[in-house]
Amino acid sequence: MKLNIKSCLVAGMFSLTMASCSLLGPIDDIHPENVLDDETVITDARSAEIAVNGIYEGWRAKSSIYNALFLRTGVMQSSSVSGARSFxxxxxxxDNVIVEETYIFLYYIINQANSVLAALDKDIKGLSEEENLNYQREAKFNRxxxxxxxxxxxxxxxxMDSQYGIVLHDAPVRDNTPxxxxxxxxxxxxxxxDLKEAEVLPVKHSSLGTVAMYYGNYLSAKALKAxxxxxxxxxDEAYKLADEVITKGADEGIMLEPVYxxxxxxxxxxxxxxxPYTMNNQQTVAGYRYDWSAGAGNTLRKIAALYPEDKRYAWAFDAENMISSYRMNKYQMNDNVDKVPxxxxxxxRLxxxxxxxxxxxxxxxAPDFTAAREALRPITDRAGFAAxxxxxxxxxxxxxxxxxxxxLELFGENFEDWFDMIRYNKLDGTDWVALGYVNSWTRLALPIPRSAIAGNDLLVQNP
Known part of the structure; x- marks a missing residue:
């Protein structure tokens, strides 16, 4: 079966349809209910807000890649998600279902962002020039x-010298052009x-006056850039920018929680x-992300055992004080109650x-070990380590x-540990297989989905 970007996005639109008319797609010949094209979706300030929120909602659509990479880095013990065991x-x-699903899901978000950018490239009733530009900057942050x-x-x-990047799109996909x-x-x-433009976005506030970090802003843009x-x-620049986010975040009330x-x-x-934006049970991550019934993975257990004083692992899997129906305390809010986050x-995260x-x-x-220790200290202090x-x-x-x-800080959140493993291996030669932390060291870059290559004769597979 051939799978081009256009057909991927159309399929994604049906699977991601939500109660609000916030999903859009630049398709010329199919107009399913609740999906508007980029020529008509934004007509005034309210529809612009809905369209931009639709980009954020897309992040909560698919989650099987989480289970897959949690397995790969030993964070999770097992998973019943189809295709995860291969990781x-x-x-x-x-042809792995997670490889294909994730590829589609991420390009769907990009196409959503590009559709919003195309629709905002004009005067919008009730929308000031600055508001229009800020919505465009939010779209670029998500892209x-x-x-x-x-x-x-x-x-x-x-x-940096590799030819194996990704296909970049800066406009809505309307056809199957290779x-x-x-x-x-x-x-x-x-x-x-894109991040340079997003770096000027103000921090928005909710109706209660609290910071609304479910929208992109200058802090999140700079954090991603770091x-x-x-x-x-x-x-050098990563160090400076991370430090800037820490410093300026305090001015916005963003600081480390005293209790993990x-x-x-x-x-x-x-x-x-x-x-990502969340408001009710139609915008939650699918339940199969939370596949913790078998407990922590072997690597997580090994690393936690190096630091018996660490409070984070002990808290997350504390059986006597388990407050999560998913059997891991990082997921304790309710996915199934309407109008509850x-x-x-x-x-x-900061x-x-x-x-x-x-x-x-x-x-x-010019390595600065003193600065490194001072950056690490607040993290270890909160985790219960000696001063x-x-x-x-x-x-x-x-x-x-x-x-x-x-x-130990981020396990079970955003699979950053996998990218860290690749970087440490490339820069330092760290042998994660020899350490017993991963089972194999192949397919560091996921294969491009077979169906995507079949629909694009210029798309080259990873070596």
Whole structure:
């Protein structure tokens, strides 16, 4: 079966249809109910808001890639999700259902963003020029995040000179015009261009006056950019930007939660830099993401055992004080009650900026171990470590300590640990198989879906 981007998006629209008319797609010949094309979807300020919210809602549509990569990095013990076990063994084929589903889902978000950008390229009734520009910047923030995820999943993101980037789209897809992959360098340029525009977005507030971190803003754009720069190997700039997010975040009320578990009890957590929009049970992550019935994976158990004083792992899997129906306390909100926020899907947290800053400080051309320790200290202090823990870590052990702390801080959230493993392997030669943390070291870049290649004769498979 051939699968081109257009047919992928049409299929995605049917599967993602929600109660509001917030889904749109640039299709010329099919107009299903609740799906508007980019020529008519935005006619006034209200429809512009709905269309932009539709981009954010897309992030909560698919979740099987989470189970798959949680298995791969040993965070999760087992999963019944179709196609996930292949990630555990490394035998990931180009017809794997998760490989195809994730590819479609991410390009769907990109096409949503491009459709909004096309529709906003005109005067909109009731929408000021600045409001119009800010909606465009939000669309570009989401496009940058989706392209970055695609690049890290399906491209050779750690090799700036690689030809194996992803297919870039800066306009709505209306037909099956073949298009080649961009180089990795071109992909990063496109992502950074989008984030540069998003860096001026103000922080929005809810009707209650609280910060609304379910919208892109200058803090989330800079946080994402810091991660992009770390992946590119621009460690000086990644360090500076992570530090800037920490400093300026405090001015907006964004700071580390004193108690780790409080991060996951409410979307009002001060630790959050970006989480996709959620309002009711139609915008939650599908339940199969929370496949924790078998408990923590072997790697998570091993790393947690290195640090018996760590409170994060113990809290997340505390059987006597389990408050989550999913058997892991990071998912404790209710997915099934109307008008009650759905469960956590945290894509950017302030804690991660401390860890990005720590790693970048070590990897800079002029390593600064003092700065790395001071960046790491607030994370380990909150996790229950001794006040002098970071002072007693030898310089030669600092990089792996940062890895372990990031793994324990973010496990079960956004599969950042997999991209960290790839980076540490490429830069430091870390053998994760020899350490017993992964079962195989193949298919570091997921194969491009067979059906996508069949529909695009310029699309080249990963080696």
């Amino acid at each position: 555990l063994t490394g035998d990931i084929q180009d 940058a995040m989706a392209n970055f995820m695609l690049l890290r999943l399906y491209g050779e993101f750690c090799n 298009k080649a992959r961009a180089t990795v360098r071109q992909c990063y340029t496109s992502i950074l261009d 991660k992009v720069l770390l992946s590119m190997g621009n460690f 578990g409080d991060i996951f009890s409410s979307f009002q957590s001060t630790d959050l830099l970006f989480y 759905g469960n956590s899907l945290y894509m950017l 804690s991660e900026m401390y860890l990005v800053k720590a790693e970048a400080a070590i990897r800079k051309p 002098d823990f970071v002072d007693n870590v030898a310089d030669k052990d600092m990089l792996m300590t940062v890895f372990y702390q990031k793994y």
